[in-house]
Amino acid sequence: MSATAHSNLHRNAWTDWWEGSRRVDIWWTLAWFDIVLRYRRSLLGPIWLTLSMGVMIAGMGPLYSALFGTELSRFFPHLALGVIFWGLFSSIVPDACHTFVNSSHYLKQGYFPITLFVWRSLGRNIIQFAHQIVLYVPVALWAGISLSWHVLLFFPAFLLLLVNAHAIGLVLGLVCTRFRDITQIVTSLMQMLMFLTPVFWLPENLPGRARYVLWNPLAQMLDLLRTPLMGGMASVHDWLGILCWTVVSIVGASLLFVKYRRRVVYWL
Incomplete structure (x- = not known):
């Protein structure tokens, strides 16, 4: 066993x-059990995610x-999709700070690849998002949104989101494990x-003169995800x-991962 861990x-x-x-079987199961344990002894379970988001959208619209x-x-569709996707963003980023x-x-008991826990955190947030995106259907039907082939652009946009979320998960997971105060800074920034x-x-x-705020990567990512579902096409x-931000995040995550992945357990 020690020889295996050493190698x-x-x-x-x-x-x-x-x-x-x-190891999708491991990190997806861990993510699912995180959701199950969070809503243990709850009558509606994760359906509370859908209901609470629905009440907020209905009241704010x-x-x-x-x-x-x-x-x-x-x-109303603009607000509903904005709140749903921002809920995903605002859960992925703080969760990434606490990943390790x-x-x-787990990490103190034996060797585990640290990416396993980054995927676990991301999988947990995808499950929560799946419970909330269903609210888009009644909103779209009520607003009479007519979808075109542009809706297919949602899928490459969501893939880019996953790639960036995984890279940022590695970066924030490593940095926030070493410097715990960074978590508070990230929370305030979000x-x-x-x-x-x-x-x-x-x-x-x-x-x-205020349009510079649209250079915010989260604003650009939101536009890529929301616009196709509203029948349009993002710029x-x-x-x-x-795409530029994805390259930067992958390069940054790769450099940190190569250099510091073995030190995580000593920082815990």
Whole structure:
């Protein structure tokens, strides 16, 4: 057993990443049990995720539509998808900060590829998102959204989201395990970015000089995901911005992973 652990610790970074990523049976089961344990002894279980999000959207829709002077049938889908996708963003990023800290009992007991726990965190958030995206269906039917072939662009956009989420999960997992104060900074930053991202407001309502906020990667990612589901097509500017951000996040995650992956257990 010790010989196996010794050889595992000295394998190359690619093999280490692949070993954790390919064990879908393990990290998906762990993610599912995280959800089950969170709602243990609850009558409705994860359905509370859907109900709480639905109540919030239903309450905010008419109010914000009146505040911004926008027709409800046009604003309501924009708000609903914005809140749903922001809920995914705002759960992925803080969870990434606690990825290895919350899995310390596994990492201290024996060798596990650390990517296994990054996928576990991401899988848990995907399960929560699946319970919330179903709210899009009644909203789309009520608003009379007519979908075109542009809706297929949602799938490459979601794939880009997963790639970035995994890379950011590695970066934040490593950095926040070593420097615990970074978690508080990331949490505060996400709260600020919520207001700089067109979740509750329409981008066209911005004055010309304020449009720089749309360079925010989360705003670009939101546009790639939301626009196809509203019958439109995201701008080329947003696609190029996210592709550039994806390259940066993969390179940054790779460098940190290669250098520090073996030190995680000593930081716990």
